[in-house]
Amino acid sequence: MGDVAASLLGIGNFLLGTIVPFLFVLTIVVFVHEMGHYLVGRWCGIGVKAFSIGFGPELFGWNDRRGTRWRVSAIPLGGYVKFVGDVGATSQPDSEEAESLSDEERRIAFHLQPVWKRAATVFAGPLFNFILTIVVFSVMFAMFGRYVAEPMVAEVRPDSPAAEAGFEPGDRFVSVDGAAVESFGDVQRIVSGRAGDPLVFVLERDGQLVKTVATPEAQEQTDALGNTVRIGIIGVVNNEVLGQPRHVEYGPLEAVGAGFEETGSIIARTGHFLTRLVSGREDRCQLGGPVKIADMAGRAASLGFEWLVQLVALLSVGIGILNLLPIPPLDGGHLVFYAMEAVLRRPVSERIMDVVYRAGMIMVLMFMGFVFWNDLVAC
Template identity: 50%
Template sequence: MEILNEAVSLVGYVPPFLFVLTIVVFFHELGHFLVGRACGVGVVTFSIGFGPELFGWNDRHGTRWRVSLIPLGGYVKFVGDEGAASTPDRDGLAALSPADRDRAFQTKSVGRRAAIVAAGPIANFILAVVIFSGLFMVSGRVDLVAKVGDVTADGVAAEAGIRAGDLIVAIDGHPIETFMDVMRLVSERAGEKTDFVVERDGARIETSLTPRLVEEKSRFGVQRRGLVGIRASNDPADRRLRRFSPPEAVVEGAKETWFVVARTASYLGGIFTGRESIDQLGGPLRVAQISGEVAGMGIAALINLAAVLSVSIGLLNLFPVPMLDGGHLVFYAAEAVRGRPLSDRAQDIGFRIGMALILMLMLVSSWNDIAHLASLRRGG
């Protein structure tokens, strides 16, 4: 019965997961599509999902818009592409009519090809800015003044002389406006000496401390972050609802997008340096579970998750791995420097390496998902 209940629970995660994934994938591929069209490239297919077509239609330019059976991704196929992976069909390219050759992706300049490839991740970042900005305009944001309400007796903040009632005004030279700023800066500085400036009785006091690395388990996985042992003030006077005009909301949306970019890049970079653990890397199962949990918090929370996921997918696609957009950009950069494309053999080797890396990433993330779900079942 317990296994049946868990299965039903997982099935319930599917609709919000597909909602989030479809939004993110659609805008990523739409970026490729729009810039490709603007550069004069013919688009054969715009597909949400892979595999057999469930339904679709043709637009006036001859593009087949389709929804496919396997809803885990999507693709845009340009004239001259061999398949969904956008690899060039060299034999097919030679057989094209002169008019179609002129519309083929591979016959465009290296600058135009690079712009088309980069447009996908850029569209993901734009989508995130739009979502965050819209949420800020509609709901505003509750800000907590960066005032210390409580200090843990044996925490590093107490050892550094920080007291309840202190107003934190700067951390490592970064001006502090809200307590959320404090949490974000501290969380990514575990084990690093960090300079604090606090205001007490009208005077500014400088001190240094080193946040402690802590691991916190939740239904979303193990979270590793730095803590210093302080809590925000719970005085209602230190809590305010901030409303944003459209220009202000766009600025805040861009800041929020940049924060997610920086945090994601920091984590991925930390994996390679050994500072972060790869067991936090999640795959489709983890995203589905998080989507289901967040959906219970309301549509705004689910849309916010779509923005975060959009940033993550955009950034991941920019990694210089063949098969990803970033790998294609590396090939195009080499072509621009050399004045001619890399040899077919070099590109084929690169794509094989890229495929191996992606498969390894999928295996690791899927293993982490299974281990996480097993941990939840055990209650730990």
């Protein structure tokens, strides 16, 4: 009896500690993404048949006064907005359905809209993901501010890239690889994603500017959520000896500016990581799928609601970037076709779109299988 009770307690803890936070994070990110498509589509005069959180069979739903079916479906790993006349990921209408559309439905059908309206509607999903991240960081900066460490070198590790490059205690970072830095965190953000890349450092030493080159080396570390990550380091330490971290408070407008800046920094670092990953310069185990995200959500929830909200912001950026990749059936793939249509002044042939879509779908399925393999077996 005790074993049964322990098992039930373990299942309950898993559901409350991992599954519920995971669904909370994923549902918010997916809802905001799909709401972007929905709101801009409606603003463009496009009719909406369905708005779904999740795929597969409907668990529950309702119809609004405009005839849109709002539903929650059984498989909570995404969502979709179905526009009038839009029956596939290629946004090409089925010939039978197209013929059956009434004159009123043809006026609001997705595939019959000007190309700019279709492009705006598709781009709105990732855009809303980025906006969500900006809002989250802006609110957090306004409420809590943040601690900033001065860009000072307190200690240089022996035999480290910094030691070889001639760094000395008391040096102050001025710029890294041409980018001005204002805090030690700025230095870490640049260096961490550049393992193996020679970087030019400009330092202030005794009132003089010193330029040197150091190549960050990769090192495994454990982050606050328990993930093992490989980051670039140069081997310098910043601590309270040479400048205690100061608390920076933000007014409303300043917080929004900081939110934009932080989101832009995350987008840039993510894009740089993906570029290095494709070229084989990053560890594939840094990629994770639903299993890893669920584990991170559980760990974030155990640290507090603030951490869970930060995970929402980070995942939202990731979903936005992923959907902008120029691969059908992702949003970026649609945008490529719309750009070609705008240049050619005619739609790309349905045959070509179908071939490219099938190839893109295979790539997406392979990527999904890859991250699942990483989650469950390889990493």
